[in-house]
Amino acid sequence: MPKPTLVDVAKVAGVSAITVSRALRSPDMVSDSLREKVHEAVRETGYMPNKSASALASNRTRSVVVVIPSISNNVFTDVMAGVAEALATAQLTMQIGNAGYDPEEEERLLRSFLNPAPHGVILAGVEQTPETLKMLENVDVPVVQIMDLDDNPIGKIVGFSNTDAAEAGTRHLVEQGYKHIGFLGAQMDPRSQQRLAGFKRALEKAGQFDPRSTATTNLPSDVQMGATLLGKLVSQYPECDAVFCNNDDLALGALFECHRRGIRVPLDFGICGFNNLGITGECFPSVTTVETPRKEIGRLAGQILSVDASEGYDKTIDLGYSLVQRESTTR
Amino acid sequence: MPKPTLVDVAKVAGVSAITVSRALRSPDMVSDSLREKVHEAVRETGYMPNKSASALASNRTRSVVVVIPSISNNVFTDVMAGVAEALATAQLTMQIGNAGYDPEEEERLLRSFLNPAPHGVILAGVEQTPETLKMLENVDVPVVQIMDLDDNPIGKIVGFSNTDAAEAGTRHLVEQGYKHIGFLGAQMDPRSQQRLAGFKRALEKAGQFDPRSTATTNLPSDVQMGATLLGKLVSQYPECDAVFCNNDDLALGALFECHRRGIRVPLDFGICGFNNLGITGECFPSVTTVETPRKEIGRLAGQILSVDASEGYDKTIDLGYSLVQRESTTR
DNA sequence: TTGCAAAATGATTGCGCAATCATTTAGCCT
DNA sequence: AGGCTAAATGATTGCGCAATCATTTTGCAA
Numbered sequence: 001m002p003k004p005t006l007v008d009v010a011k012v013a014g015v016s017a018i019t020v021s022r023a024l025r026s027p028d029m030v031s032d033s034l035r036e037k038v039h040e041a042v043r044e045t046g047y048m049p050n051k052s053a054s055a056l057a058s059n060r061t062r063s064v065v066v067v068i069p070s071i072s073n074n075v076f077t078d079v080m081a082g083v084a085e086a087l088a089t090a091q092l093t094m095q096i097g098n099a100g101y102d103p104e105e106e107e108r109l110l111r112s113f114l115n116p117a118p119h120g121v122i123l124a125g126v127e128q129t130p131e132t133l134k135m136l137e138n139v140d141v142p143v144v145q146i147m148d149l150d151d152n153p154i155g156k157i158v159g160f161s162n163t164d165a166a167e168a169g170t171r172h173l174v175e176q177g178y179k180h181i182g183f184l185g186a187q188m189d190p191r192s193q194q195r196l197a198g199f200k201r202a203l204e205k206a207g208q209f210d211p212r213s214t215a216t217t218n219l220p221s222d223v224q225m226g227a228t229l230l231g232k233l234v235s236q237y238p239e240c241d242a243v244f245c246n247n248d249d250l251a252l253g254a255l256f257e258c259h260r261r262g263i264r265v266p267l268d269f270g271i272c273g274f275n276n277l278g279i280t281g282e283c284f285p286s287v288t289t290v291e292t293p294r295k296e297i298g299r300l301a302g303q304i305l306s307v308d309a310s311e312g313y314d315k316t317i318d319l320g321y322s323l324v325q326r327e328s329t330t331r
Numbered sequence: 332m333p334k335p336t337l338v339d340v341a342k343v344a345g346v347s348a349i350t351v352s353r354a355l356r357s358p359d360m361v362s363d364s365l366r367e368k369v370h371e372a373v374r375e376t377g378y379m380p381n382k383s384a385s386a387l388a389s390n391r392t393r394s395v396v397v398v399i400p401s402i403s404n405n406v407f408t409d410v411m412a413g414v415a416e417a418l419a420t421a422q423l424t425m426q427i428g429n430a431g432y433d434p435e436e437e438e439r440l441l442r443s444f445l446n447p448a449p450h451g452v453i454l455a456g457v458e459q460t461p462e463t464l465k466m467l468e469n470v471d472v473p474v475v476q477i478m479d480l481d482d483n484p485i486g487k488i489v490g491f492s493n494t495d496a497a498e499a500g501t502r503h504l505v506e507q508g509y510k511h512i513g514f515l516g517a518q519m520d521p522r523s524q525q526r527l528a529g530f531k532r533a534l535e536k537a538g539q540f541d542p543r544s545t546a547t548t549n550l551p552s553d554v555q556m557g558a559t560l561l562g563k564l565v566s567q568y569p570e571c572d573a574v575f576c577n578n579d580d581l582a583l584g585a586l587f588e589c590h591r592r593g594i595r596v597p598l599d600f601g602i603c604g605f606n607n608l609g610i611t612g613e614c615f616p617s618v619t620t621v622e623t624p625r626k627e628i629g630r631l632a633g634q635i636l637s638v639d640a641s642e643g644y645d646k647t648i649d650l651g652y653s654l655v656q657r658e659s660t661t662r
Numbered sequence: 663t664t665g666c667a668a669a670a671t672g673a674t675t676g677c678g679c680a681a682t683c684a685t686t687t688a689g690c691c692t
Numbered sequence: 693a694g695g696c697t698a699a700a701t702g703a704t705t706g707c708g709c710a711a712t713c714a715t716t717t718t719g720c721a722a
Contacts, residue, residue: 048446053678055383115379223613259615282554284590384708
């Protein structure tokens with residue numbers, strides 16, 4: 001028994017194939033009785049639409065392409081969860097591409113994903129190659145960039161100001177009275193660079209910036225790297241009495257390294273993270289961090305691509321951030 | 332300028348369309364000179380194959396469907412990363428389905444993903460509904476189950492024995508001299524139940540099992556829940572002096588709660604986790620855990636589905652586990 | 663050279679659906 | 693009832709590719 005097609009359903013329902021197609025896709029265009037008959041026939045035959053045929057005929061898929069820098073970074077899995085949630089209600093599926101923080105790879109992935117044109121595209125950041133921009137223009141597919149802000153996005157952009165967020169976190173350390181504040185950063189992608197800029201801005205405003213204060217690497221970011229970088233920082237900047245971390249993994253690594261070295265947090269040393277992953281609120285001492293609306297960003301990006309006319313949304317949507325003060329900076 | 336098709340490339344190369352198709356898909360079937368000409372024409376036109384048309388004509392996609400219980404669980408993101416890695420080399424893409432620990436939802440997702448037939452399917456565990464099994468049989472698509480073992484998988488199965496792994500972790504606590512060992516578990520899916528069974532087996536063998544020793548919930552598992560469950564455990568089983576946790580998030584939550592309560596780890600209380608997420612090796616004290624080969628499982632599952640004849644692989648592949656002893660159980 | 667098999671290339675067809683255009687039916691006014 | 697418009701339904705076509713079968717070319721032995 002081969003898979004039933006529209007024609008098979010049509011035969012059972014006693015109507016034409018195109019009517020079945022319409023009954024399923026645009027229910028309001030057919031009469032009530034017919035719609036019921038068609039649904040009955042669908043149930044009877046176990047019909048499932050062939051997505052390839054649909055895509056080929058309409059030159060559009062029901063799939064949103066999401067290209068993220070890393071599949072194992074909690075930040076992006078939160079985003080993905082939000083996207084998935086939003087798309088589910090619109091009967092759309094999600095195609096994940098893992099670009100590994102490389103715009104060229106992003107371009108390669110997109111190229112392979114754009115024929116046939118997907119329903120929409122979600123990209124991280126604004127660092128697309130010129131070829132990518134050209135490609136997206138040619139295909140005429142709705143694009144939402146995420147995790148950043150820009151006055152001139154490809155389509156729409158949903159995110160927050162990494163610079164401002166990092167500045168807020170750093171300023172908080174200043175306000176808590178820390179005098180020699182350092183910065184830890186790994187996987188220094190453009191958004192990390194923005195956060196570094198925000199860090200510098202806060203310290204320059206406070207007249208506290210020291211050129212020895214930043215310890216960064218382009219290696220992947222994880223808890224262990226946080227410990228390593230903290231070691232690097234205190235050896236190059238011994239007076240250092242607090243640190244703003246580019247993300248929570250680094251912050252946790254720094255915290256644990258402080259434990260190991262007998263540095264008292266927050267008394268001798270303040271720590272501020274970035275993102276507000278769940279664990280920062282639970283560990284001991286709990287870690288102050290800048291909360292970012294990751295899931296909400298994903299959800300909104302998915303929503304924007306779900307509706308036909310996304311005109312209701314602004315071109316640039318700033319979902320903001322908020323400082324979550326906890327024990328690691330409260331002395 | 333519309334997207335170039337095979338015919339356009341063929342015109343430029345001065346050959347027939349089907350030859351272009353062959354030159355791209357089965358390079359050994361065409362002469363060297365022709366292959367070169369075709370590639371040149373592809374470059375010149377910027378041709379990208381239309382995946383829908385290809386899938387429709389061949390009744391197969393180049394996409395592997397991965398249905399996992401949770402998109403925000405680190406365990407499964409590690410698996411996904413492994414799958415993605417393996418598929419990339421075979422020019423296959425990955426379609427993610429998020430089943431939310433619900434076999435019915437898994438069935439719904441699969442139903443929508445199976446027309447046209449994907450290149451392969453990866454499913455977590457062995458708890459598929461009867462309808463799911465029937466569907467998969469009808470479609471005749473290669474299936475790899477993961478994260479568990481079974482003598483009679485749908486196709487192949489790659490994983491480890493959750494029962495044995497948990498027994499090993501619990502036995503380690505026994506061997507370290509802990510006398511009243513408890514169990515923490517959240518999101519009690521079938522694999523968690525197996526781990527609970529392994530826990531009980533170890534304690535019964537040691538003659539130490541106490542019915543008050545298990546604190547579980549069906550709520551989602553996270554660090555906070557670990558803290559909550561530890562509280563529950565010590566109140567219902569005050570003599571408790573060690574705990575085996577169903578996963579590392581719970582173990583970390585338990586560890587932090589011990590800090591808060593002034594319980595000394597490992598001296599007064601031993602903690603063993605499950606999975607060996609990176610952070611367990613870094614926190615203070617570092618946490619003993621049972622390492623599971625998550626990424627390797629994903630990679631192997633992807634590999635099996637990448638090759639045409641997966642006959643080289645056993646039906647059931649046990650990738651094992653290993654105990655990683657750290658400070659939290661070393662007194 | 664001829665003959666023949668193997669290798670290389672080509673022509674035709676249909677996959678299942680949606681876009682487009684065509685036709686029928688229902689609803690309503692005069 | 694006749695005439696009209698809008699709503700509902702149908703027929704035809706082609707999307708771009710790969711499967712299938714057909715034809716041409718090449719290599720090589722006798």
